[in-house]
Amino acid sequence: MGNLPVLCGLAANPSAPHAVLLRLADHPQRDSLLPSAALLDRTHLPAPVAEVLAVHDSADVRHRLAAHPSTPEAVRVALAGDDDPDVRREVARWPGSWLDRPHYGDPLPAEPLPEEVYLRLAADPDADVRSALGQNHYIPQAVRVVLAGDDDSSVRSSAALDEMPAEVLHGLMADQDRDVRITALRTTGIYTPTATITPELAALYEDEEYFYDSAVTLVELNPELLARLLTNPSLHRALAANPSLPIEQMQVFLQDTALRVALADNPHLPEPILEALVATNDPAVHNTLLRRSDLPSRFLQRLTAFDDNRVTVFSLIPARASTDELLPYLDHPNPNLRYAVTLADDLPPSAVQQLAADPDVHIRFAVCLRYDDVQPAVLVDVLDQQSGRSRLGLLRHPRLPVETVRRHARAEWVLERHAIADRADLPADLVLQLLEDDELVVREAAAANPCLPHDRLRQLLAEAGPSVRQAAASNPSLSAGEIEELLATCW
Numbered sequence: 001m002g003n004l005p006v007l008c009g010l011a012a013n014p015s016a017p018h019a020v021l022l023r024l025a026d027h028p029q030r031d032s033l034l035p036s037a038a039l040l041d042r043t044h045l046p047a048p049v050a051e052v053l054a055v056h057d058s059a060d061v062r063h064r065l066a067a068h069p070s071t072p073e074a075v076r077v078a079l080a081g082d083d084d085p086d087v088r089r090e091v092a093r094w095p096g097s098w099l100d101r102p103h104y105g106d107p108l109p110a111e112p113l114p115e116e117v118y119l120r121l122a123a124d125p126d127a128d129v130r131s132a133l134g135q136n137h138y139i140p141q142a143v144r145v146v147l148a149g150d151d152d153s154s155v156r157s158s159a160a161l162d163e164m165p166a167e168v169l170h171g172l173m174a175d176q177d178r179d180v181r182i183t184a185l186r187t188t189g190i191y192t193p194t195a196t197i198t199p200e201l202a203a204l205y206e207d208e209e210y211f212y213d214s215a216v217t218l219v220e221l222n223p224e225l226l227a228r229l230l231t232n233p234s235l236h237r238a239l240a241a242n243p244s245l246p247i248e249q250m251q252v253f254l255q256d257t258a259l260r261v262a263l264a265d266n267p268h269l270p271e272p273i274l275e276a277l278v279a280t281n282d283p284a285v286h287n288t289l290l291r292r293s294d295l296p297s298r299f300l301q302r303l304t305a306f307d308d309n310r311v312t313v314f315s316l317i318p319a320r321a322s323t324d325e326l327l328p329y330l331d332h333p334n335p336n337l338r339y340a341v342t343l344a345d346d347l348p349p350s351a352v353q354q355l356a357a358d359p360d361v362h363i364r365f366a367v368c369l370r371y372d373d374v375q376p377a378v379l380v381d382v383l384d385q386q387s388g389r390s391r392l393g394l395l396r397h398p399r400l401p402v403e404t405v406r407r408h409a410r411a412e413w414v415l416e417r418h419a420i421a422d423r424a425d426l427p428a429d430l431v432l433q434l435l436e437d438d439e440l441v442v443r444e445a446a447a448a449n450p451c452l453p454h455d456r457l458r459q460l461l462a463e464a465g466p467s468v469r470q471a472a473a474s475n476p477s478l479s480a481g482e483i484e485e486l487l488a489t490c491w
Contacts, residue, residue, distance in 0.1 A: 003489075003490035003491075004034075004035070005466040005467065005469045005470035005473070006461065006469055006470065006473045006486060006490045007024060007027065007035045007038075007473075007487070007490055007491075008034070008035050008037070008038035008470050008473070009038070009469065009470040009471060009472065009473025009474040009475075010024065010035070010473050010474070010483055010486060010487060010490075011024045011035040011036075011038035011039045011041075011042075012038045012039075012041055012042060012474040013473065013474045013475070013476060013478060013483060014042075014476045015476045015477075015478055015479070015480065015483065016480075016483050017480050017483065017484070018046050018048065018049070020483055020484060020487055021039060021046060021049045022046075022048055022049055022052065023487065023491075024036070024038075024039060024487075025039055025049045025052040025053050025056075026052055034058070034061070036053055036056055036058070036061050037060075037061065037064070039053065040053070040061065040064045040065060040068055043070075044070045045065075045068055045070045045071065047072045047075075050065060050068070050070070050071050050072055050075045051072075051075060053065045054075045054078060054079060059082075059084040059086060059087060062079060062082060062084065062087045063084070063086050063087045063090050065079065066079045066082075066087050066090035066091045066094070067090050067093075067094070069110060073111075073113065076091055076094060076113065077091075077113060077114070077117050079091050080092075080113070080117050080120060080121060081120075085124075085126040085128060085129055088121065088124060088126065088129045089126070089128055089129045089132040090132075091113070091117075091121065092118075092121045092124075092129050092130075092132040092133040092136060093132050093133075093135065093136050094110070094112070094113060094136070095110040095111070095112055095138055096136065096137060096138065097132070097135045097136060097137070112138040112139065112140075115140050115142065115143065118133060118136075118139045118140065118143040119142075119143055119146065121133050122143050122146045122147055123146075127150075127152040127154060127155055130147060130150060130152065130155045130158075131152070131154045131155050131157075131158045132158075133147060133158070134147045134155055134157075134158025134159040134160075134161060135158050135161060137161075137162055141163065141164050141165070144159050144162060144163075144164045145159075145164055145165065145168055147159035148160070148164060148168050148169075148171070148172055153175075153177040153179065153180055154179075156172060156175060156177065156180045157177070157179045157180045157183045159172070160172045160180055160183040160184040160187055161183060161187060162187060162191075163187070163191045166196060169184055169187065169188060170184075170188075170196075170197065170201060172184035173185055173188065173197065173201055173204070174201060174204060181204070181205075182208070182211055185205065185211055185214055185215060185218075186214070188218055189214050189217065189218055192218065193243070193267045193268070194243040194244070194267065194268055195217075195218055195219060195220045195221070195242060195243045195244040196218065196220070197215065197218045197219055197220065198219070198220065199219055199220070199222075199225055201215070201219075202215040202216065202218065202219040212235075213235065213237070213238040214238070216229060216235050216238035216239060216242065217238045217239075217241045217242050218242070219242070219244075220244050221239075221242060221244040221245060221246075226239075226245075226246070226249065230249075236253070236256075236259055236262075237258075237259060237262040238262075239253075240253045240259045240262035240263040240265075240266065241262045241263070241265050241266045241267075242266065243266060243267050243268035244268075245266065247270050247272070247273065250263060250266075250269075250270070250273050251273070251276075254273065254276055254277070257282070260277060260280060260282060260284075260285045261282075261284050261285055261288050263277065264277050264285045264288035264289050264292075265288050265291075267294075274289075274295075274299055275299075277289060278299050278302050278303065281304070281305045282305060283305040283306055283307040284307070285305075286303045286304070286305040286306065286334075287305075287306065287307065287309060287311045287336070289303055290303055290311045290312075290313050290314075290334075290336055290337075291311060291312065291313075291314055292314065292315065293314040293315050293320065294315065295315050297315075297325075300313075300315060300316075300337070301328075301329075301332070303334055303337070304332075304333045304334050305334075306334045306335060306336055310336065310339065310362060311336045312340075313336055313337055313339075313340040316329070316337070316340035316341075316343075317340070317343060318343055318344055318345065321340075323344045323346050323347060326340065326341045326344050327341065327347075327351060329341050330351060330354055330355070335358075335360040335362070335363060338355070338358060338360065338363055339360070339362060339363050339366060341355065342355055342363060342366040342367045342370060343366075343370075345370075347371070349373055352367060352371045352373055352374060353374075353375070355367040356368065356371075356374045356375060356378045357378070361382065361385050364378060364381075364382045365382050365385075365386060365390070365394075368382050368394060368397065369393050369394065369397075372397070372398055372399060373399075374399065375399075376399050376400065376401045379394060379397055379399060379400055379401075379404075380400075380401060380404050382394065383395070383400075383404070389415070391416065391419075392415060392416070392419045395408055395416060395419040395420055395423075396419055396422060396423060398425065402427070405420055405423065405426070405430070406430065408420050409421075409430050409433060409434060414439045414441065414442060417434060417437060417439070417442045418439075418441055418442050418445050420434065421434045421437075421442050421445035421446045421449060422445050422449070423449075424449070424450055424451065425451070426449060426451045427451070428451055428452070428453050431446050431449050431451050431452045431453075432446075432452075432453070432456065434446040434449075435447065435452070435456070440467060440468075443468055443471075444467055444468055444470075444471040445471070447460050447464070447468045447471035447472040447475065448471040448472065448474050448475050449475070450475060450476050450477040452472075452475065452477070454477065457472055457475055457477065457478070460472040461473060461486065473486060
């Protein structure tokens with residue numbers, strides 16, 4: 001049992017040969033420190049190892065395998081029929097739940113499973129499995145429609161989290177269960193660019209004050225309904241965001257400073273109204289317009305007003321705008337637009353240097369985090385202006401000067417010392433210094449550092465405490481021969 005820490009360290013070691021990983025995958029369960037669990041902490045899991053873990057006695061191991069990004073599809077499909085509902089639930093979430101979906105138009109984290117697998121899970125006897133499936137943003141609409149007709153209200157509610165045919169979603173908006181109705185209403189508001197619901201459907205929410213506002217934003221307005229809703233001033237914000245609001249009423253709302261922000265959020269604005277909103281030079285209005293993904297560049301260039309809130313410029317995220325389309329904003333007076341340029345992955349060196357010299361520290365920080373070719377002096381300056389966890393990414397930057405690295409290796413905050421101990425370019429004396437740190441987490445990081453002198457590494461493997469021995473066994477500077485020798489000794 002005393003050898004298990006070393007076996008777990010070998011399982012995590014990026015230099016471990018596949019044959020070693022296969023043996024570790026088949027190691028009998030004897031303790032809470034399982035080599036199989038350490039294998040699942042690896043970024044990449046070889047397919048033969050995944051196949052062995054798929055029949056592991058521990059449901060927790062199979063559950064983690066179902067969530068691992070490198071598990072082969074055939075193994076994940078087999079786990080969809082696992083005896084343990086927690087394992088099937090994890091497969092149902094693949095490749096990501098509603099909360100795990102990518103941001104700002106990022107690509108899929110992985111390919112979804114075949115539709116027939118999701119359909120099989122939609123008929124799972126465990127309602128929690130079916131509900132997890134509905135939370136999966138990547139299932140086909142045909143599967144979501146099946147879930148929308150489920151007998152269990154929690155499953156119907158999860159089905160309503162994403163797009164589906166309008167008639168099905170509207171049916172859920174009239175569901176007998178309140179949570180289902182409200183979820184369907186929210187989804188309609190997120191995904192429907194123009195008003196789609198009938199006055200009769202909107203009327204179902206009149207007793208729900210907050211959600212009735214959402215229904216008023218979505219309802220298809222006619223003159224009689226508009227006249228009635230206008231008599232209630234508390235509904236004017238909701239009306240201002242309604243895409244079917246007549247332009248004449250939009251012009252009336254333009255005169256009300258408090259309603260301009262809601263109007264700027266309206267997904268169907270005629271050009272004269274857009275022009276008038278841009279001309280207000282109101283920071284709150286401009287920030288709301290910046291969040292639109294459909295704003296023409298001629299308007300975008302004119303949004304110079306801003307406040308201290310960092311705003312994502314959705315029309316300039318890399319998924320929607322090329323680097324050539326982003327570069328004209330390098331000199332824009334609005335820092336939100338200059339910040340959008342830092343999100344590109346292929347900026348030319350001249351643009352990187354310009355952003356690294358930007359007067360806004362948030363922009364300098366963003367470009368330092370994303371690009372390696374920034375000047376060391378800029379890194380030090382930005383690092384000195386950051387606090388808390390935002391410093392940690394910069395402490396791992398490859399161009400951070402060695403004297404700055406040495407200074408932070410003695411920092412009072414343990415997480416700073418830990419970040420330094422993670423660097424793969426540390427001078428040997430610094431690794432040895434961090435190996436004597438008061439905090440165990442820092443000593444563990446130093447023991448796993450490939451810059452650790454080899455004689456000291458061998459000493460740790462023989463004499464250190466369990467967690468430091470485990471970290472030392474994960475050190476990638478160990479050769480394949482040394483790893484196999486350790487395995488033979490500890491098995």
